[in-house]
Amino acid sequence: MKRRNFIRNSAIISGIASFPLAASQAGENLKFNKLPKEKMKLEFAPFDLQLKHVFTLATSSRSTTPVMLTSITYGEYTGYGEASMPPYLGESQQSAAKFLKQVNLGQFSSPFLLDDILTYIDHIAPGNAAAKASVDIALHDLIGKIMGQPWHKIWGLTPEKTPVTSFTIGIDSDEVVMQKVKEASPYKILKVKMGRDNDKGMINAIRSISKVPLCVDINQGWTDKHHALDMIYWLKDRGIVFIEQPMPKASIDDLVWLREQSPLPIFADEALQRLVDVPKMQGIYDGINIKLMKCTGMREAHKMANLATSLGMQVMLGCMTETSCAVSAAAQLSSLSEYADLDGNLLISNDPYTGMLIKDGKITLNNQPGIGITVVNKVV
Numbered sequence: 001m002k003r004r005n006f007i008r009n010s011a012i013i014s015g016i017a018s019f020p021l022a023a024s025q026a027g028e029n030l031k032f033n034k035l036p037k038e039k040m041k042l043e044f045a046p047f048d049l050q051l052k053h054v055f056t057l058a059t060s061s062r063s064t065t066p067v068m069l070t071s072i073t074y075g076e077y078t079g080y081g082e083a084s085m086p087p088y089l090g091e092s093q094q095s096a097a098k099f100l101k102q103v104n105l106g107q108f109s110s111p112f113l114l115d116d117i118l119t120y121i122d123h124i125a126p127g128n129a130a131a132k133a134s135v136d137i138a139l140h141d142l143i144g145k146i147m148g149q150p151w152h153k154i155w156g157l158t159p160e161k162t163p164v165t166s167f168t169i170g171i172d173s174d175e176v177v178m179q180k181v182k183e184a185s186p187y188k189i190l191k192v193k194m195g196r197d198n199d200k201g202m203i204n205a206i207r208s209i210s211k212v213p214l215c216v217d218i219n220q221g222w223t224d225k226h227h228a229l230d231m232i233y234w235l236k237d238r239g240i241v242f243i244e245q246p247m248p249k250a251s252i253d254d255l256v257w258l259r260e261q262s263p264l265p266i267f268a269d270e271a272l273q274r275l276v277d278v279p280k281m282q283g284i285y286d287g288i289n290i291k292l293m294k295c296t297g298m299r300e301a302h303k304m305a306n307l308a309t310s311l312g313m314q315v316m317l318g319c320m321t322e323t324s325c326a327v328s329a330a331a332q333l334s335s336l337s338e339y340a341d342l343d344g345n346l347l348i349s350n351d352p353y354t355g356m357l358i359k360d361g362k363i364t365l366n367n368q369p370g371i372g373i374t375v376v377n378k379v380v
């Protein structure tokens with residue numbers, strides 16, 4: 001990176017990093033004298049999400065997703081969190097348990113020491129992004145509950161500005177795809193997973209029954225840039241609005257070429273994980289897909305959305321297959337995004353929580369404090 005850009009990006013990152021202090025101070029002022037004397041207590045329990053349909057991507061197929069559900073109790077308050085760990089990302093219930101056993105929240109006097117706590121969590125071990133997110137989300141939920149406010153209000157965001165969310169259609173036979181599209185009729189935009197040998201067939205099948213706008217996620221599945229560009233022109237003619245991760249993240253020269261030629265915006269997903277990666281996406285992609293499970297949680301996701309916007313990139317908020325816990329946590333940020341792909345809870349049949357709702361295809365936030373969830377089946 002050129003020195004001038006490095007200095008500018010560093011300044012932007014450090015400026016954004018200080019922002020949530022205001023919320024932290026507000027909490028101290030509001031409730032400091034009433035805060036419990038007890039120490040914070042972290043608990044966690046493994047849980048397997050049952051998928052309604054077998055979910056197929058360009059590189060894998062599965063019918064369950066392992067998660068770790070967390071809670072942090074502090075006096076009368078309990079905050080909830082979640083780590084979702086699709087196997088291809090390298091974390092597991094075993095690795096999350098190993099990580100969480102090392103967490104000692106008892107050394108901190110208050111959850112409002114969010115910055116110190118999350119810096120400590122991040123330095124326990126490298127990687128473990130989903131396990132770290134499970135602590136981050138529970139802490140945010142806890143703080144919001146103590147303050148009596150949802151996080152979209154603490155951040156000063158406008159709930160009416162939440163985007164519509166896409167509903168994801170996995171790779172499947174034409175008949176199954178058409179059935180899924182019919183079931184997805186309440187949604188204003190669909191995300192189609194592509195990158196195997198039946199890409200055009202899937203789009204033709206969808207277009208035979210629906211005119212709904214589509215975006216496509218290739219999950220790095222195209223390896224030839226000329227084929228990729230031909231496909232993008234073909235897709236544009238069929239009402240596709242953007243392309244996500246068309247080629248392998250390491251094919252940077254091909255991706256730069258493709259973006260220069262492409263009539264549609266191109267989003268990064270697998271190419272980035274955390275805040276430090278955001279400036280590196282400039283010039284390669286038009287936008288970034290932020291996921292709590294990649295970036296260690298709400299605090300860093302909030303910084304990433306602001307940084308990407310300040311660098312002229314578009315923002316999409318995505319998720320894994322998750323319960324309403326992690327999806328509702330991400331939804332608190334969604335007013336900062338142009339697109340949302342927060343449908344992970346809709347793909348499962350055993351959600352232990354309720355929270356953010358989709359109404360007329362649009363993310364609809366409630367006014368419950370914290371991340372806005374209610375426990376339906378207590379797991380942890």
Ligand SMILES: [Mg+2]
Nearest residue numbers: 217244245269
């Ligand atoms: Mg993706």
